[in-house]
Amino acid sequence: MNNHLADLPAWAAVPAALLLLAGAGLTLIGTVGLLRFGSFYQRVHAPTLGSTLGIGCILLASMLIFSVLESRAILHELLITALMVVTTPITLMLLARAALYRDRSEGSDEVPPPPSGSTTVPKPGASDEAGV
Template identity: 40%
Template sequence: MNIDAALEYLVAAVLLAGGAFALVGSYGLFKLGSFEKRLHGPTKASTLGVGGILIGSMLFHLFWSEGFSLRELLITLFLFITAPVSALMMMRAYLAGRVDRPQPPQD
């Protein structure tokens, strides 16, 4: 086996793993019942899935195309930074809406 075939298998494995994570994340978003459970699908598994696909694309461009792709690296970094923060903000907003607040007196 030459090095080119090994790199092709590596890129294919990373792309397949990323696709599998994205599929599991979208299935979790569709199938799970409550908001708290549904939040885990896109923020955990789908983030890893899209990250895996972007890393596979970076490897492909590095070895067989125009070279290192800064654009895909920046997309991956921003994805891994913003997805957990947005999930945290959505959960805090959800929990703030569920807090028992005193009701005004009814006339």
């Protein structure tokens, strides 16, 4: 079994192994931060370590291994790279803004008050009809 990896030369296998280990290690460090940080606004920074550099390293290793094995450029991993680069900031911005909205509408002391003139945050207990 696993004959396909036996054809891989050492000059490709060693960088691929290092990239795989770096990617998984960075992801693990990110989730340790997710586990240990104190508040949500600190926690939202930690897993981005895995979703940018971690998955980037593993995709590079995958591209390297399959390109060398098939003797041509296998680049479809770039699809996942582009998807991650585009979507990670969008989702985390949406999530952080939702958390900020929830904390402000509960009158929490941990978050700064809304800037003056802002109409997007209702008073605590107001109905959910403000703004679009």
